[in-house]
Amino acid sequence: MINFGIDLGTTNSAIARFDKGQVSIFRNPLGQKDTLPSVVAFRKDRLLVGEKAREYLLRAPHQVAAGxxxxxxxDETYYFEGADLVxxxxxxxxxVLKELKNFxxxxxxxxxAVITIPASFDTVQSNATREAGHLAGFEEVVLLQEPIAASLAYANKDEADSFEEGQWLVYDLGGGTFDVALVHIRDGxxxxxDHEGDNFLGGMDLDRKVVxxxxxxYLEAAGHFHSLLKEMxxxxxxxxxxxxxxxxxxxxAKIQLSVAEETEIEFETPDxxxxxxxxxxxxKRSELExxxxxxxxxxxxxxxxxxxRNALKAEDLKFVLMVGGSTYIPYIREQVARRLGIGVNTQVDPTTAVAVGAAFYAGTKARKHKSGSKTANTASQAAPPLKVKTAYQKxxxxxxxxxxxxxxxDxxxxxxxITRHDGGFDTGLKxxxxxxxxxxxLLKDEYNLFTLHILDAENNPLELDLPEIGIAQGRYSVVGQPLPHDICIEIDDVENQQTGLEVVFEKNSVLPLKRTLTKQITRTIAKGSDxxxxxxVLEGPGHALPAANxxxxxIQISGKELERDLVKGSDVEIVLEMSESRDLKITAYLLMTDQEFADVFTPSKRYTSRQxxxxxxxxxxxxxxxxIYEAEMQGNYEAAQKMVDLEYELLELLDKSEQMAEDDVTDEKYQIEDRKRKIAQLVDAQTRDKHIIKVKNKYFQAKRNVExxxxxxxxxxxxxxxxxxxxAQEKLYLASNSSLKIQAVIDRxxxxxxxxxxRSPKYLVELFTDLAQGRRGRFMRPEDAAALxxxxxxxxxxxxxxxxRICINQLWHLLPPQAREEQQKFSGGTGIG
Structure with missing residues (x-):
């Protein structure tokens, strides 16, 4: 089993180990604290991590990185001035992960190790976390969402007799991120x-507000400063x-105000x-509140x-489980309980619960890869006589x-x-x-160890290197991790001259996931062309516009990679696989050229500049x-007012962006970008109805035509x-409120x-008569048209x-383009639809 669980936190990190049904936190050898500050410093040629780096922050902040x-x-980087390092x-x-190993x-x-991430982390952030784990020397990294880890810590705490099944909310407010998750336990x-979250909402933001x-x-009133905050x-x-x-x-000061009503801040600076x-x-605590x-x-x-969303009332929930260092603030605990009408549960240590839960999870995850040295040793040995696969609940x-x-x-x-280690169970020889x-x-509330013996006719054991069977009775595990956001692919909406989204994996689907799609090529790609x-692939609501996600x-496939021309209308088979840790693998197979493109997926990084x-x-x-203008012209003043509210919010974000320095050191630009994306989704949601009405009207017209x-x-x-x-599927299509799905039915x-x-002679005669009598327009080559x-x-x-039919087809192409009413070619987009 993996056994080790790590909470890689914004402000503090921790490591724990699962051993025979119990979890223990490893303490820092220096100071014996349960956590390690997630702070790194370079002092000339010395690397400092943790408490020493945090202390150095006061003396040389340009040599220190935190948060x-x-x-x-x-694509952000940190420059360490004295060491000249990026x-x-x-x-x-x-x-930080390497330092935790020293614990x-x-x-x-x-x-x-199992490393935790906020449930609201997107796939790009998850990939970066896994990359950090591998860079730290871990051969295998499994990611676990923090609310799940916190719930495992609570459900598996030693006071098991007080635990009852049911559902609750996890309120995880840490130093940098916030998650809330709806957790349910039934029949073990x-x-x-469900979950919601904000990757830029935590204790750090309160610190920044205090400053x-x-x-x-206070400083500006006490001294002579110009543009103090911007210069900071x-x-x-x-x-x-x-x-x-x-x-x-x-x-x-914030930490002190968790236990005191008032504290002091003291420092000196030149103006x-x-x-x-x-x-x-x-x-005062009241000012902080x-x-x-x-x-x-x-x-x-x-x-x-x-x-x-889940049709829940306060009485349907047992409690709100408080996790994360920021939940030590009394005001948060009091107000969550008062305003929601749900009691708060503080039975787990907010600072270590996530690491403990990660270790419980790690105790149920078998290793997939063995270390290089062990592999090298076993490689020289003869292959085992049997292949064995085992399965059981851990x-x-x-x-x-x-x-x-x-x-x-054989x-x-x-x-x-199979024997149990305490001697209390034996299957006998079979x-x-x-x-x-x-x-x-199983022995109640114990870690039960069993051994599977394979023996020959002489009762000699075979050397199969079988792991022991370990089952923790009275412990809980999680039935898969939910996908936090829709995963979509962008496809061409040729009808409306734009691109749209098709959902591949829906939010809250249980990982891992796999799906095969067959799409059509929407434009011809010539072999050897550019x-x-x-x-x-995008992440976010499937009903939104691509730009909002x-x-x-x-995966990009150019004409230079093709072995023959790829003709418009031919099929591409796309296979998408997402692991439990949200590692995404995509394979594309072009049926016309008989070519497969695998392992060519280019992951994105988040790039955000002020400009x-x-x-x-x-x-x-x-x-x-x-x-707003269109809504007012149509007299839809309610819709116009909603847009005006969003306009004011956008103007505020724009003002903040314009006031920001180009080399701003905070993460405010990411907060602005996240809010901008959510506003884009709101705009799309509020204007979607009019687009849906249009496409539904087109559907009913197409239906009448067929009738x-x-x-x-x-x-x-x-x-x-x-x-x-x-x-037969009409209600389903229309209820989806997806313009792309409804348009697909219109096309059918x-x-x-x-x-x-x-196929109808009657229609062919009617259409030919229209063309021959000039009702469809003048022909571009009259002599050729007369002969036809x-x-x-x-x-x-x-x-x-x-x-x-041949005559009609040739006459049709002698009409001017505007008379033919041919759909204008959509040359942009992705090339698939």
């Missing part, structure tokens, strides 16, 4: 049913070092004139959203647990026996079948103002059946329409309808 978890998956958030996280005093090597199985809204105004937040600003120092002091400004100011209120309300809104509430093992190889004259099935009796098709990565942010906010403002041609022309029973099959109706009428018309009349006379 880098919030920038995982971005490090990424992934590299800094790897230093393990048992002498064993930590080669695999734990499931996460910016209390300390900075700019990496090259005069007071940037002071900013980091004040954040540290604000954090210390713009070089004159010293001595500060000794008091900070005023700053905390907007943050708290955000978290409560997310909790209410989950309850509303944690159980039952008195007996089902165990099965499948064997491949089983003749072989026997098996002939070895291809599959063993046994119910193993043109391409792209399979673009987070890109994960893409790019300003540009996208300005463009969104333009879109919103167009929607007419089926009644008027020579429809077959197969045509009638095809129409009935479409109508139009194809049926054309198939019926194109004569041929057509003769074909009608001879009842040669195949010839008539």
């Amino acid at each position: 880098f978890k919030r920038k995982m998956g971005t 490090k990424t958030p992934v590299e800094l996280s790897a230093y 393990v005093h048992t002498g064993e090597r930590v080669e695999a 199985e734990m499931r996460v049913l 910016e809204e209390i300390i900075v105004p 937040k700019s990496a090259s600003g005069r007071y940037n070092a002071l900013y980091h120092k004040l954040l540290h002091l604000a954090e210390e 713009d004139r070089g004159e010293p400004v001595e500060v000794l100011m008091s900070l 005023v700053l905390l209120e907007p943050m708290l309300e955000k978290t409560l809104d997310m909790m209410r959203s989950i309850m509303q 944690a159980s509430q039952e008195e007996k647990e089902y165990f099965t093992a499948i064997f491949e190889g 089983l003749s004259q072989l026997y098996y026996r 002939a070895l079948p291809e599959q063993i099935q046994e119910y193993l009796p 043109d391409y098709v792209v399979i673009h 987070q890109p994960i990565g893409f 790019r942010l300003i540009g996208s906010l300005t463009a969104m403002l333009h879109t919103i103002r167009e929607e 007419y041609v089926l009644a008027q022309y020579d429809a077959t029973e197969a045509d009638q059946q095809a129409f009935r099959e479409i109508l 109706l139009n194809e049926l329409n054309v198939r019926v009428v194109w 018309i004569n041929t057509g009349w003769k074909a009608i006379e001879d009842r040669n309808f195949d010839q008539l």
Whole structure:
């Protein structure tokens, strides 16, 4: 088993180990604390991690990095001035993970670990966390969502007699992130049913508010400063070092106010004139609570959203489980209980619960890869005589647990026996079948160890290197991890000259996941050309516009990679697989060229600059103002007012972006970008109705057209059946409120329409007559058209309808483009639809 669990936190990290049903936290050898500050410093050629690095923050903040978890998956870097080094958030996280390895005093090597992530982390951030684990030397990394870990810590705590099954909310407010999850346990199985979260909401934001809204105004009144806050937040600003120092002091004051009503902040700094400004100011808990209120309300809104989505009332929930260092703040505990009407549960240590739960989970996860040295040793040995696969629950509430093992190889004259280590159970010697099935009796509230023995006819054991069977009775495990967001691919919506999204994996689906899609190529790609098709994968609501979602990565296939031309309308088979740790694998197979493209997926990184942010906010403002104008012209003042509210919020975000320094050291630009994306989703949601109404009207028109041609022309029973099959699914299509799904049905109706009428002599004669009499427009080459018309009349006379179809087709292409009403070619997009 993996056994080791790690909470890689924004402000503090911890490591724990599962051993025989129990979990123990490893303490820092220096100071014997349960946690390690997630802080890294370089002092000339020395690397400092943890408490020493945090202490160094006050003396040389430009040599120290903290809070880098919030920038995982971005292109941000940290520059360490004295050492002249540049490090990424992934590299800094790897230093923290390496330092945690030093906590393990048992002498064993930590080669695999379960590392926790916020449930709201997107796939890009998850990939970055896994990368940090591998960089730290872990051969195997399994990611676990923090609310699940916290719930496992609670459900598996030693006071098991007080535990009752049911459902509750996990309120996880840490130093940098917030998660709320709905957790349900029934019949010994734990499931996460739903979640919400914010990757940029935590204790650090409260520290920043204390600095910016209390300390900075105090400083400006006490000394002579110009643009103090901007100079603080700019990496090259005069007071940037002071900013980091004040954040540290604000954090210390916040911690003190968890147990005291008032504290003091003391420091000294020169002002713009070089004159010293001595500060000794008091900070009251009530002042902190005023700053905390907007943050708290955000978290409560997310909790209410989950309850509303799942039709839950306060009495349906047992409690709110409080996790994360920021939940030590009394105001948070009091207000969550009062405003939601649900009691709070503080029975787990908020700072170590996630690491403990991760270790419980690690105790149920078998290793997939063995270390290099062990592999090298076994490689030289002879292959084992049998292949064995075992399956059983590693944690159980039952008195007996089902165990099965499948064997491949020569089983003749072989026997098996399963014994429990305390001597209380023995299957006895049995002939070895291809599959063993046994119910193993468990000692209550104990870690039960069994050994599977494989013996030959002389009762000699075979050397199979079988792991022991370990089952923790009275412990809980989780039934898979839920997917936190929809995973979509971007496809061409040729009808509306844009791209849309198709959901591949839905939010809250249990990982791992796999799906095969067959899509059509929407434009011809010539062999050897620079043109391409792209399979673009995004994360976020499937009903939103692609621009409102987070890109994960893409596969791009260019003409230079093709062995023959890829013709419009040909099929591409796309296989998407997502592991439990949200590692995404994509394979694309082009049926026409018989080519497979695998292991060419290019993962995305989050790139956000101030100028790019300003540009996208300005463009969104333009879109919103167009929607406001259209709504007002139609007299829809309620919709217009909703858009005006979003316009005001966008203007506020734009103002913040314009005031921000280009080298701003905070993560405010990521907070603005996240909010901008959510506003884009709200705009899409509020304007989707009018687009849905339009496409539904098109559907009903297409339906009426088919009803007419089926009644008027020579429809077959197969045509009638095809129409009935479409109508049978009508409610489902329309209820989806997906313009792409409804458009796909419209396309099927139009194809049926054309198939019926194109077969009908009556329709062919009517269409030819229209063309011949000029009702469809003047022909571009009159002489050629006249000859075709004569041929057509003769074909009608001879009842040669195949010839008539040829004449109609050629006449149609002699019409001017505008008369043909051909759909304009959609040359943009992805190339798949």
